[in-house]
Structures are given as structure tokens and as C-alpha cells.
Amino acid sequence: MLDRPRAGDWKIVCAYTGKALIGVGALHALPLATALACAEWASLVDFLAGLGATMAAGCAMALLGKTERKPSWMHGMVTGGISWLAVMVMAAIPYWLSGHYLSYLDAMFDVMSGFTTTGLTLVQDLDHLSVSLNMWRHLLTFVGGQGVIVLALSFLVKDSAGGYKLYVGEGKDERLFPSVFHTAKAIWKISLVYLGVGAAALWLAGLSIGLGPARAFLHGLWIYMAAWSTGGFAPMSQNILYYHSGLYEALTLVFFIVGSFNFALHHAVWSGNRREIYRNIETVSFATTMSLLALLGCRGLQRLGVYPDAVSLFRKGFYHLASAHTTTGYMTLYPRQLALEWGDLALLAMIAAMLVGGSACSTAGGFKGLRVGIIWKAVVQDTRRLLKPSSAVFTQGFHYHGERSLGEQQLRSAALIVIMYVAMFALIAMAGTACGYPFLDAAFEAASVTGNVGLSIGVTSAAMPAPLKLVYILGMWAGRLEFMAVLATIAFVAAALRGKRR
Amino acid sequence: MSPYVSPRQVAERRQSGRRAAAGILVEGCFALSLLGLGYLLSLLAAAL
Numbered sequence: 001m002l003d004r005p006r007a008g009d010w011k012i013v014c015a016y017t018g019k020a021l022i023g024v025g026a027l028h029a030l031p032l033a034t035a036l037a038c039a040e041w042a043s044l045v046d047f048l049a050g051l052g053a054t055m056a057a058g059c060a061m062a063l064l065g066k067t068e069r070k071p072s073w074m075h076g077m078v079t080g081g082i083s084w085l086a087v088m089v090m091a092a093i094p095y096w097l098s099g100h101y102l103s104y105l106d107a108m109f110d111v112m113s114g115f116t117t118t119g120l121t122l123v124q125d126l127d128h129l130s131v132s133l134n135m136w137r138h139l140l141t142f143v144g145g146q147g148v149i150v151l152a153l154s155f156l157v158k159d160s161a162g163g164y165k166l167y168v169g170e171g172k173d174e175r176l177f178p179s180v181f182h183t184a185k186a187i188w189k190i191s192l193v194y195l196g197v198g199a200a201a202l203w204l205a206g207l208s209i210g211l212g213p214a215r216a217f218l219h220g221l222w223i224y225m226a227a228w229s230t231g232g233f234a235p236m237s238q239n240i241l242y243y244h245s246g247l248y249e250a251l252t253l254v255f256f257i258v259g260s261f262n263f264a265l266h267h268a269v270w271s272g273n274r275r276e277i278y279r280n281i282e283t284v285s286f287a288t289t290m291s292l293l294a295l296l297g298c299r300g301l302q303r304l305g306v307y308p309d310a311v312s313l314f315r316k317g318f319y320h321l322a323s324a325h326t327t328t329g330y331m332t333l334y335p336r337q338l339a340l341e342w343g344d345l346a347l348l349a350m351i352a353a354m355l356v357g358g359s360a361c362s363t364a365g366g367f368k369g370l371r372v373g374i375i376w377k378a379v380v381q382d383t384r385r386l387l388k389p390s391s392a393v394f395t396q397g398f399h400y401h402g403e404r405s406l407g408e409q410q411l412r413s414a415a416l417i418v419i420m421y422v423a424m425f426a427l428i429a430m431a432g433t434a435c436g437y438p439f440l441d442a443a444f445e446a447a448s449v450t451g452n453v454g455l456s457i458g459v460t461s462a463a464m465p466a467p468l469k470l471v472y473i474l475g476m477w478a479g480r481l482e483f484m485a486v487l488a489t490i491a492f493v494a495a496a497l498r499g500k501r502r
Numbered sequence: 503m504s505p506y507v508s509p510r511q512v513a514e515r516r517q518s519g520r521r522a523a524a525g526i527l528v529e530g531c532f533a534l535s536l537l538g539l540g541y542l543l544s545l546l547a548a549a550l
Contacts, residue, residue: 193522250537257533270525277532287536294540298547314544322540 004499005492011065012075013082013492016166018061020083020148024091025054030139031094035132043132046097054090061086074488076166080149081489084477087148088112091140098133100124102462105469110137112473115144116480117363119232119329119454120472122462126237131218134235138222144480145229145259145363146191150184176267190266191228198224198255202248209245223248227255229363232329232454239331249315252330253322260286260326260358262370264401279399282359285369285376286325289356293349294321300345317346320455325353327365329454339441339457347444347457354447354455355425365452365479367421371414373398378411420483424475425450431471432459449475 028051035044071079088111095107106122113120114137123129129137149166176183199221206216219235226233236242240252265283268276277283298317307313316332323330338347357366381396388394396406425446432442437459445459449472460472478486 194526197526253537254530254533257536258529261529266525266529269528270522272521272524274524274528277528283532287539290536291539291543295543295547298544299550302547302550310541310545310548313548314541317547318540318544322536 003495005496008067008069009075009492010496011067012069012071013065013079014061015065015067016071016075016079017083017086018058018063018065020079021054021058021061021086021090023058024087024143024148025051025058027139027143028054028094028136031132031136034135035130038131040130040132043094043098043130046094047132047136049097050091050093053093057086057090071166074492077485077488078492079166080481080485081477081492083148084112084115084481087115088473088477091115094133094136095123098130100126100129100133103466105466106462109469109473111140112476113454114140114231114233115148116452116476117141117145117229117231117327117365117454118449118452118476118480119226120448120456120460120476121233122460122469124462126235129235134218134222137233138225138231138235141231141233142191142195142225142229145231146187150187176264186267187263190263190270194228194255194258195221195224198228198251201251205245205247205251206243208247209243223252224255227252227328227330228259230256230259230326230328230358230365230452231363232323232331234330238334241332241334246315249319249332253319256326256328256330257322259328260362260364262359262361264361265359268401276401281373281377281398281400282369285373286359289369289372290322290325290353293325293353293356294318297321297346297349297353300343300347300349303345304341304343306341306343306346321349321353324350324453324455325356325358327354327357327451327453329448329456331455335456335458338444338455344440347440350455351444351447354451354453355421357451357453365450367418367451370400371418374406374410374414375418377406381406417482421450421479424478424483428471428475431468435465435468445472446475450479452476452479 028047032044032047032051035041035047088108091111092104092107095101095110096104100123101107101110102122102124109120109122112118119141123137176186199217202220202224203217204220206220207213211219222233222235223240225231232239234240234242240249243249262280262282265276265280294317298313298321301307301313301317307316319330319332320338322328338350342350355366356372357368358364360368360370377396377398384394384396385392397403398406425443428446428449429439429443432445433439435442437445441457441459444455444457447453448455
């Protein structure tokens with residue numbers, strides 16, 4: 001039986017969750033400034049209310065939890081889990097006050113979808129959202145790509161050893177620098193430099209298709225934010241289809257592919273180690289699985305005669321496959337077209353792509369190319385072992401920021417995460433089927449939720465049953481944090497309720 | 503903290519900027535090559 005947490009344990013979790021809330025509270029400044037600049041007075045009041053409530057809750061928790069104790073691994077994991085739930089509750093205030101959501105649950109669903117870079121949405125009348133509310137939606141998904149804890153670490157957490165435990169609790173474990181603060185700052189630097197480049201490119205693309213300068217800028221900025229963070233939000237309900245532009249599609253493809261790379265890979269390439277990009281096991285695994293699944297998906301579409309030529313196959317089939325594989329969720333189709341036109345083979349390729357996902361320590365979801373690569377190397381190793389004399393000793397290596405040899409521990413943790421993803425996918429698909437949706441539709445949406453993708457076949461809507469919305473929220477949360485923080489949080493709460501007194 | 507920035511720091515910043523620009527170019531080219539591969543696969547699927 002687990003030991004019941006002491007008051008000191010709660011204090012540490014409370015203090016760091018409070019700091020994450022203060023970080024999210026400070027984020028309200030950007031939509032507030034946007035509301036002021038655009039004279040959106042009703043939205044201004046909504047954001048003031050959100051800012052006040054989030055800051056008050058954050059400061060109260062930080063003060064209540066004030067302690068000299070350093071966080072342990074358990075505290076880091078539990079804080080990772082609880083802080084994502086706390087920011088979901090508080091960041092939903094402006095959404096709910098805007099009147100664009102039917103319930104507070106729907107508003108929280110969209111916040112969790114944004115922060116986890118999923119991109120599913122329950123918003124009403126998306127095409128007529130205020131500029132500041134759109135800024136808030138895209139800001140949440142941009143910050144979520146980097147991580148809520150990374151945000152807090154960058155500005156509010158001073159303890160280096162404890163900071164690393166919080167960082168790992170958020171499902172990231174790559175250190176770009178020995179110091180976790182420098183790592184958090186490097187992640188922000190990479191993201192902000194790319195933000196400037198990407199928003200400028202999409203702004204020019206927007207101008208070229210006839211959008212006005214201000215509108216082209218805002219759309220470029222928002223689409224870039226959601227592409228880089230592999231989020232998939234867009235300011236219009238038709239998503240990328242709204243622009244009817246090959247250039248816009250090509251640019252978003254480039255940005256979400258680059259956004260799905262590991263931050264350690266960006267850092268290595270930016271530091272002059274350019275060969276890493278084609279030697280790294282993750283990029284090799286990503287290119288291989290994407291090619292195989294794209295071929296399978298395009299073959300399925302071709303067999304049904306859905307698209308007449310290679311260009312259409314590329315713009316529809318490959319675009320959506322890449323969008324699924326990078327866990328972005330951008331669409332150039334209506335959701336029901338997937339269900340009614342695409343056929344089983346293409347949809348199965350999409351489901352597999354969504355489950356595999358992008359790179360570890362990136363903005364992407366899924367069980368990640370690194371783990372696919374490690375498991376594949378283990379299969380190769382075992383096959384080689386069968387073909388060699390029993391006395392032969394050899395090691396299987398792989399390239400991941402240097403040459404490494406495959407160890408039992410790496411294989412075990414990779415296999416464990418893949419098993420947990422597949423189990424969660426099965427459970428969420430069962431929940432969808434139990435709510436009356438056809439199995440393939442429920443499975444597609446479950447893969448989208450589990451892998452934090454955001455592509456929808458039409459299941460996700462404000463009209464879906466509330467229990468299914470809850471299941472999807474929990475699925476997005478667990479998928480983003482890669483289970484360990486979620487399991488630690490559940491164990492922590494269970495121990496608080498029924499644990500053994502120390 | 504002194505506001506003075508030494509010539510060495512300026513040179514380091516410039517070099518870091520150049521490396522970042524080269525990095526963006528390399529990553530962009532890699533993503534574009536994946537797009538090219540995707541188009542070839544679409545051609546192959548259309549021909550099958």
C-alpha cells in the first residue's frame with residue numbers, strides 16, 4: 001500500500017502549480033492588448049476577469065505552498081499532472097464568458113485541446129470570433145507546444161535540480177544545456193525565431209491570395225502558431241481549406257513537419273551539427289513510416305478513384321497523412337468527407353500515422369518516432385541473434401545525438417509507452433462505440449485524441465455526450481504527458497484518500 | 503551588469519545568428535525533400 005502524502009508534499013505540488021498558473025495568468029496580457037487595440041470591449045472584460053482569477057488562484061497557491069523543501073521526482077511528476085488540469089480550469093474563463101461555448105465543460109475541452117496541441121474544438125460560430133479570442137486560442141496552443149512547465153521554468157522557478165524534475169514531469173527529458181533554465185530559454189528562442197520567419201512567410205502568402213494586410217498578418221501569425229506547435233487550430237471553420245491556396249498548403253506542410261522535430265535536433269542543427277538531421281533515428285524513422293503510410297493511404301484513395309490525378313492525391317492524400325503523422329490536424333477537407341469518401345484502407349493508414357506521431361521532446365504527440373526506431377532496432381537485434389551462433393556477442397547501435405548502443409532499459413521504457421498508448425486508444429475507441437458512434441469513426445477520433453492530433457471524422461461536436469467529452473479531455477491530457485505524470489498523479493491522489501499513515 | 507558589449511561578444515552573436523539561419527535553411531530543405539518524396543509517392547500510387 002502507498003504511503004499517504006504529508007502536508008509538505010501537498011505544499012510543494014501546490015507551490016509549483018501556483019507558479020504555472022501565474023505564468024498562464026501573465027499570458028492573458030497578449031489577448032488583453034489585442035482587445036484594447038481592436039476596441040473589443042466585451043472581450044477586454046472577459047480577459048480581465050480571466051487574468052484576475054488566474055493570478056489570484058496562482059498567487060494564493062504559491063503562497064499557501066511556500067516551503068524550503070526541494071521537489072523530488074514524485075513531486076515533479078504530480079505537479080506536471082495537476083498543473084495541466086489547473087490551467088485548464090482557469091484558462092477556460094475567457095472562453096466561457098465569450099458566449100461561444102455551450103457549457104464550461106466545452107470551454108475546458110477547448111483549453112485542454114489547445115494546451116495539448118490537439119486541435120479538436122467545440123466552439124460555436126468560429127468564423128465570428130473576436131480577434132482577441134482567436135489570439136487566446138492560438139496563444140494557448142503555441143505555449144502548449146513548448147509546455148506549461150517550460151513556461152514557468154523560464155521565468156518563475158529558480159531551483160535548477162527541482163526544475164529538471166518538473167521538466168521531466170511534463171513528458172520532456174532532453175536537456176539542450178546542463179542547466180534546465182537555459183534549456184527552457186533555448187526552446188523559447190528556437191520557437192520565437194521560427195515564429196518570426198513563419199508568420200512573415202504566411203503573411204506574404206496571405207497577401208498573394210488577396211487577403212488584406214492586417215487580416216493576412218493575423219491569419220499568418222495564427223496559422224503559423226498552430227502549425228509549429230502541431231496544434232491544428234485555425235481562425236476559420238473550414239480550416240486550411242478556407243484559403244484554397246497551394247502555396248498556403250505547402251508552407252503549412254513545411255512548418256508542421258519542422259515543428260514536429262525534437263527540440264534537441266533543432267538545437268544540434270542550429271549549433272552547426274547539420275548531419276544530425278538525416279542520421280538521427282527519429283528523422284529516419286519518421287521519413288520511413290510516413291513514406292510507407294502515405295503510399296498505403298494514397299493507394300487506398302486511388303483504388304476507390306477518390307482523386308483523379310497525382311496532384312490531387314498529393315494535395316489531399318499526402319497533406320492529410322503528413323498532418324496526421326506530425327499530429328497537427330490541419331485539414332483541407334470537410335470532416336465527413338473522410339468518413340464518406342476515403343475508404344477503410346486510407347483511414348487505417350491515417351489512424352496508424354496518428355498513433356505513431358512526431359518526435360520526442362517536440363511539440364508533437366503520438367508514441368513518437370524514437371520509440372518506433374528503438375523497437376525496430378530490437379527486432380533487428382533479435383533476428384540477428386537467431387542467425388548467429390549462441391556464443392556470439394554483439395550490440396545493436398543507433399544514432400541519436402551521437403552513437404548509442406541499444407539497452408534493455410531503453411527498450412523496456414519504449415515498449416511500455418507504446419503499449420500504454422495502444423491500450424488508451426482501445427479504451428477511448430470503446431467509449432466512442434459505447435456512445436453509439438460507428439466503430440471506424442470512434443477509432444479514428446480515439447487515435448486523434450490519443451495522439452493529440454486534432455483531425456476529426458465528425459464525432460467531436462458540442463452535441464456529443466458529456467461523458468465522452470470528459471473521456472476525450474482525459475485522453476488528451478494523458479497522451480500529452482506520456483502517462484507517467486498522469487499515473488503518478490492518480491497514485492498520489494489515491495494514496496491521499498486511502499494510503500497508509502506514515 | 504555592464505551595458506558594454508565587447509567585440510568578441512558581438513562576433514559570437516553574429517556567428518550564432520548565421521548558424522541559426524543556416525539551421526533554418528537545412529531544416530526547411532529537409533522538410534521540402536519530404537514534400538518531394540510525398541509527391542513521388544503520389545505519382546507512384548496514381549500509376550499503380
